[in-house]
Amino acid sequence: MRCSDAERAETESALHVAVGEGRLTMAEVEDRIARVYAARYRHDLAAITADLPSAPDAVAGWRPIVSAAGRQVLTDLLALLGRDRTVSVRRRLTVALVTLATVLVAVLLVVLALHGIGGDGFEHHELGRE
Structure with missing residues (x-):
């Protein structure tokens, strides 16, 4: 062919x-x-290319990325809950702080989205008006 x-x-x-x-x-x-x-x-x-090793089959798409992220979230959740005894206290504290920061950023983004982010400036607050 x-x-x-x-x-x-x-x-x-x-x-x-x-x-x-x-x-x-x-x-x-x-x-x-x-x-x-x-x-x-x-x-x-x-x-x-007969004398060269064949390339490993690569898994395409988002599936490997989502799978790895899911495994990381599960590992971090187990560390936060103290169910993984191999995780140090320092690691638990780090995971807790990163989780807290992520939640705070997500809440901030939701508040800003609901409040309205625009190019209008502060006019809708009536700030700076005499």
Whole structure:
């Protein structure tokens, strides 16, 4: 099957990663990139990177980020409640202060949003009027 421009770019990217890891020299990568853009079929591209380790499958999207954030929140909650005996008192205090600061900022933002943040200045307060 013929290869697409996207597949060529993906192969070129894998070659750049290999150079960054020290697996290929600049001369080798230049030669291989020339072969990438001369390739017509997928098996030609596969042959160019056959001696390199395959890239791990990356999980795309927000799922890993949300999952990591959820684990951190759970860990911090357990530390705050004192259920995690491996957490020091200093860590509990730090988590408590960060949590308090986050709540205060969130409340401040809600109050400002409800009060109205605008370019009007203080006119609606009648400040500075004589």
